Amino acid sequence: MRQGYHSGATGILASALAWSVAAGFAALASPQQAVWALLVGGMFIHPVGLLACKLLGSRGAHAKGNPFGLLAGASTFWLIFCLPIAYLLSLHWPGLFFPAMLLVIGGRYLVFATIYGMRFYWILGLVLAAAGFALAALGAPLLAGALAGALLEALFGIACLVLHRRGAGPEAETRLHGA
Template structure:
């Protein structure tokens, strides 16, 4: 059975708690990187975000399931391929961000904010939610502002953590509201 775009988006929202679990897992990875950066090790904070980033999807599945979602989309959902493609784009961008970080560590975090912000713009289509347009654009604006301020790695990583934590909470609330409306 072929799904319409709106049915596929609803399946993604149902399966992944509207993506809130992923935003939360990402915020946790940024928080760990910020904590490491605060110890004074910019190189280790870069590796903390890279390694933490690799764990975002599995951690988001656990969080989704803990919140009562399936932690997966249905087989054959055409948006699953778009999610996969955006993951490859993220992975392909990481060497560039890492190279920038070798020149100046804070540039790594700013580049990652831009890359992740761009990925969230794709999530607007995956989930059918304008929230992801706002999140993607806010992350891009934060990255640009941090560049103009020549922010230190700890500040840049903390800004990423704080931004994603705020949006994770907003997304959680929106998802719960949609569940309540569906019950009515």
């Protein structure tokens, strides 16, 4: 999975892009347009991530029959099942949409710790979830939630890219990823 998908770094960076577009809409347009920007942008995360994989030299695919591919698919369905609830929440309390999405996406990244065999994803997932909870508890403005998602995903995406590049050899992979 790591080799096929560049350790997931390209997906994290594609997600950062979607969050950044949503932050732009939050700053310059309406709350509902910002919500829709993340929902629509989220549909492009996987294809953009795959394109980035191929541009960086990864296959953008996993070995046929790899059970972790099924786990990735199941976690995608779980994410999709959470979207209507987050959207309905945004209709009544727009400022809670982005914190809710940080919690949902943070939870999905915890599954990636198993898929990629990287403890890194535990940290990413827990940081996103903590940020979502803190933003909600503080009643942070809509823009703060979108910016938090964009910034955190960008920083972790870059960190994951660095880890992937350092982990190219089998001994480095064991040292860096615990696999």
